[in-house]
Amino acid sequence: MLDLTAIEQLDRVIHERGRLAIMSLLAASDSLSFRELKELLNMTDGNLSVHMRTLEEAGYVLVHKSFVNRKPRTSFSLTDAGREAFRGYIQSLEAIVRQSQPASVGAPAVASGLALRTT
Amino acid sequence: MTGREAGETLDVIRTLMERGTHYRNLSGHAGVAAGCVALIGAAARAWLKTPFSLTWGLVFTLAMGAAVFYTARMARQNGEVFWTRQARTIVLALTPAFFAAVVLSYVLDAVGQRGMLPGIWMLMWGVGALAMSFFTPRVIWMLGSAFLACGAGTLLAGLHDDAPTMGLTFGAIHLLYGVILTVFRPVSAGRAVFHDA
Numbered sequence: 001m002l003d004l005t006a007i008e009q010l011d012r013v014i015h016e017r018g019r020l021a022i023m024s025l026l027a028a029s030d031s032l033s034f035r036e037l038k039e040l041l042n043m044t045d046g047n048l049s050v051h052m053r054t055l056e057e058a059g060y061v062l063v064h065k066s067f068v069n070r071k072p073r074t075s076f077s078l079t080d081a082g083r084e085a086f087r088g089y090i091q092s093l094e095a096i097v098r099q100s101q102p103a104s105v106g107a108p109a110v111a112s113g114l115a116l117r118t119t
Numbered sequence: 120m121t122g123r124e125a126g127e128t129l130d131v132i133r134t135l136m137e138r139g140t141h142y143r144n145l146s147g148h149a150g151v152a153a154g155c156v157a158l159i160g161a162a163a164r165a166w167l168k169t170p171f172s173l174t175w176g177l178v179f180t181l182a183m184g185a186a187v188f189y190t191a192r193m194a195r196q197n198g199e200v201f202w203t204r205q206a207r208t209i210v211l212a213l214t215p216a217f218f219a220a221v222v223l224s225y226v227l228d229a230v231g232q233r234g235m236l237p238g239i240w241m242l243m244w245g246v247g248a249l250a251m252s253f254f255t256p257r258v259i260w261m262l263g264s265a266f267l268a269c270g271a272g273t274l275l276a277g278l279h280d281d282a283p284t285m286g287l288t289f290g291a292i293h294l295l296y297g298v299i300l301t302v303f304r305p306v307s308a309g310r311a312v313f314h315d316a
Contacts (some may be wrong), residue, residue, distance in 0.1 A: 040138060100125070
């Protein structure tokens with residue numbers, strides 16, 4: 001029988017797939033600009049803004065405003081809390097995969113590869 | 120959420136994280152410029168009989184200059200920084216193949232095997248581009264594969280006339296690459312993987 005604890009531990013802020021995509025991209029980069037995120041995820045300005053605000057309010061994302069060649073540039077990076085929450089989210093997914101498969105199946109190895117990338 | 124869904128989500132996260140590290144300021148204009156310069160070089164070699172080393176050295180310098188110029192311009196237009204961590208990764212990926220090409224060029228020229236250099240350059244550029252392709256959109260993988268195949272073909276067929284081989288590869292292939300990159304922007308390769316999953 002499936003233990004629901006791992007599912008209940010999934011971070012609801014990250015679990016929404018738009019925000020999960022944003023967190024995944026930011027976890028692999030030092031920072032990404034608004035334009036880069038928008039193009040990578042094919043999101044509208046409004047949609048992306050709403051997700052970024054949610055992540056910022058959760059304390060997962062830091063907003064950097066600067067000027068590059070006199071043009072305003074908004075970029076985002078994960079906070080320590082965001083990185084930790086993302087790592088926890090992946091560990092919860094790993095737990096769900098593990099519960100659904102025999103112990104010998106290679107799912108934990110796949111997931112731990114991701115966890116290493118987020119450190 | 121089922122185990123299968125969790126596994127699929129982990130796969131999507133992995134794909135997104137890989138794409139997050141991709142270099143995106145690739146300029147189609149740089150490809151077109153490099154192609155044009157190589158075609159001019161090939162024409163100069165064929166009809167004006169310009170010196171081998173001078174011609175291709177100049178072509179390489181101008182093509183690299185155009186690549187840096189257009190890439191920097193694209194970054195500037197996008198309000199981005201030019202010398203990013205991704206840019207450094209690209210340069211590092213390309214460096215071993217570039218170093219090997221320089222050494223082989225020197226050695227083969229010294230032993231009188233200059234005719235093999237176009238094939239060697241194609242192979243080395245193919246290897247370099249394939250190394251870069253781990254951190255770029257898929258079009259660079261296509262470019263690298265094309266040069267690898269052309270380099271192998273040129274060497275195996277014993278084609279030693281540099282003007283047509285260089286014109287057709289470094290000229291025409293780069294032109295085609297530049298047009299593809301300009302028409303189909305590289306960022307489209309990274310779009311909405313959750314919709315694919």
